[in-house]
Amino acid sequence: MSAALQTINLEKRFGGLVATNKVSLVLEHGARHALIGPNGAGKTTFVNLLTGVLPTDGGRILLDGEDVTARSQIQRARLGLGRTFQINQLFAAMTPVESIGLAVSERMGGGGDIWRRLGSRRDILSEIAELVERFRLTDVMDQPTRALPYGKQRLLEIALALAGNPRVLLLDEPAAGVPEAERGELLETLAELPRDVSILLIEHDMDLVFSFAERITVLVNGTHFAEGSVAEIMADARVQEVYLGSDEHA
Numbered sequence: 426m427s428a429a430l431q432t433i434n435l436e437k438r439f440g441g442l443v444a445t446n447k448v449s450l451v452l453e454h455g456a457r458h459a460l461i462g463p464n465g466a467g468k469t470t471f472v473n474l475l476t477g478v479l480p481t482d483g484g485r486i487l488l489d490g491e492d493v494t495a496r497s498q499i500q501r502a503r504l505g506l507g508r509t510f511q512i513n514q515l516f517a518a519m520t521p522v523e524s525i526g527l528a529v530s531e532r533m534g535g536g537g538d539i540w541r542r543l544g545s546r547r548d549i550l551s552e553i554a555e556l557v558e559r560f561r562l563t564d565v566m567d568q569p570t571r572a573l574p575y576g577k578q579r580l581l582e583i584a585l586a587l588a589g590n591p592r593v594l595l596l597d598e599p600a601a602g603v604p605e606a607e608r609g610e611l612l613e614t615l616a617e618l619p620r621d622v623s624i625l626l627i628e629h630d631m632d633l634v635f636s637f638a639e640r641i642t643v644l645v646n647g648t649h650f651a652e653g654s655v656a657e658i659m660a661d662a663r664v665q666e667v668y669l670g671s672d673e674h675a
């Protein structure tokens with residue numbers, strides 16, 4: 426069986442700087458896989474290559490065995506590659522129910538016809554209700570997003586990504602900026618994400634990485650530096666030297 430997502434010798438250069446240096450990575454089906462590395466290691470660039478925000482300079486990207494290297498962002502999303510986005514202005518004035526309703530409707534090709542569809546489709550309504558509950562948004566579901574605690578906004582971002590029914594989900598720093606008091610809820614929610622979604626987590630917060638991930642890949646200077654189980658990576662002296670042992674947990 427093909428991997429859920431695979432890169433083969435992926436490359437990206439910015440002028441003379443090699444930001445992604447022939448990176449090969451396999452994301453297995455149902456994976457809980459984290460990508461870590463010090464500042465400037467190339468994590469964001471790698472995600473941008475995966476999602477099609479940036480064109481590659483070499484190598485290939487396979488989604489469930491299908492070569493998507495030349496596909497657009499939208500095509501990759503349609504083929505099942507989901508990602509989290511920062512909440513933008515469009516969603517700031519909307520409530521979680523409205524945003525999730527829009528995302529579910531978009532996936533079903535509803536577009537602007539959303540509310541008529543919703544009113545007549547019990548299955549859509551129950552999907553929205555399930556997402557609201559799963560992402561612990563029930564108590565704030567009718568408030569404008571901009572008024573929500575930051576942790577709830579981050580939960581909403583993940584709910585919106587999941588509403589697209591992805592096969593692979595890229596979680597880009599879901600805990601960034603979330604206050605300590607709201608982190609527990611975020612961790613619990615992430616732990617309960619459905620197993621039929623394969624997940625690659627890019628994260629600076631080591632507590633989250635170690636609690637969520639079952640496999641970890643370490644990038645250093647754009648290069649695939651180490652990979653293994655959480656225990657293997659924690660015990661890897663080379664990793665500790667370049668990364669975990671330093672003061673910089675980023």
Ligand SMILES: Nc1ncnc2c1ncn2[C@@H]1O[C@H](COP(=O)(O)OP(=O)(O)OP(=O)(O)O)[C@@H](O)[C@H]1O
Pocket residue numbers: 439442444462463464465466467468469470471675
């Ligand atoms: N658009 C760009 N133009 C030129 N250089 C870039 C560009 N984007 C990233 N870089 C460089 O590529 C390298 C990798 O950057 P990238 O942002 O991917 O790393 P990162 O691991 O995500 O870092 P951080 O943890 O700080 O977010 C860095 O040296 C960065 O300065």
